[in-house]
Amino acid sequence: MAELIRVKCTGGDLVITDREIAIELKRPFGGGLIRRDSIIRAAITGQNAKTHVTNGFVDFTFSGAGKQLVAKLIKPADAQRVQAILDETPPA
Numbered sequence: 001m002a003e004l005i006r007v008k009c010t011g012g013d014l015v016i017t018d019r020e021i022a023i024e025l026k027r028p029f030g031g032g033l034i035r036r037d038s039i040i041r042a043a044i045t046g047q048n049a050k051t052h053v054t055n056g057f058v059d060f061t062f063s064g065a066g067k068q069l070v071a072k073l074i075k076p077a078d079a080q081r082v083q084a085i086l087d088e089t090p091p092a
Contacts, residue, residue, distance in 0.1 A: 004085050007078040009071040014060065016085055021062050023069055039064050041091030049083065051076075 001017045008014075012025035012035070022038035044064040051058050058079035062069045074082065 004089060005081060007074055007082060010073050011071065014071040014074065014082065016082065018089065019091070021069060023071055037067075037069060039067065039069055044091070047086070049079070051079075 001019050004016045004018060006013050006015045009023065011023045013023070015022045015024055018041075020038045020040050021044070022036055024033060025035045026033055039062055044062050046061075046063040048061045049058055050061075052073075056076040057073045058076065060071045060074065060079070060082065062071075
């Protein structure tokens, strides 16, 4: 499972691999994983990106497999990279 991108969001890190999309929350200074929630990319049935008008930050919502992942307040430059990866790489 190759990691394609990892960017900061309010829930921790938005991580996109060739197989899944996950939000990971880690302890500071390499203390280990606190929480991880993911959806297999092939199971994603909906994706939405909402841009905040005031600051340009982006919220991504991924739904599928009976749940939703919401990555809030991603920096505009990071959001462009995330969208490009989602557009370019098909789910494995």
